[in-house]
Amino acid sequence: MKPIVDGLRKRYEGKVEFRIYNVDEPGSEGVALADEMGVQYVPTFIFANADGSISGQQVGEMTEDALVARLDALK
């Protein structure tokens, strides 16, 4: 997924903020946040609107088209 996500990060620069957390780093912010949000599987994507409301969550890999569709739907 990394190449796809990295490409989309550039494409949506200035429009969507990308926060990537690596949960393989023990004691990292990512691990703590994953626990807090109840994330149990990687990759998990969480899509949030500008007001902070979460519009959706996707467990498992996604195609680029599916990611683009979800990003374009964010408000």
Add this chain to the structure above:
Amino acid sequence: MNPKKVIIWIAIAAIVAVIGYALGRPAGGVQKDIGDQELTDLVAQGARLVDVRSPGEYGMGHIRGAENVPVEQIATAAQGWDRGQAIVLYCATGARSSDAMATLASMGFKKLYNHAQGTSGWTGELTTDTTTSSGTIETSGKPVLVEFTSDG
């Protein structure tokens, strides 16, 4: 035929049937097909609701509150799940969710429910938007994509 032999064969057949039934389901567990109302009731009682269709199908519309775990990823995704929690599975017609139920049963999950008719038979609303149990996150005024990954 000797009546005693008939009775003995019937008894043997009954014992085999009972053993077969017992082996076919998890000890102390539940695996059953359900309809709309049972799905709604189970979710209200805290069951995990899982849509095992593809992300594209899920994006077109899903039952509110469902998380999307495509059937080919269910075994990996479920490794960290609570095996005592009730899990409700659905797909488009009940076939993929039935496969997912069999996979989870083999992993030791005890309370498994398959919405037999899937989204094609669901009489409730389908939504393209969901709110997760997390509620909200802080943003800087722009939409956010959060990815939890193990990629380098």
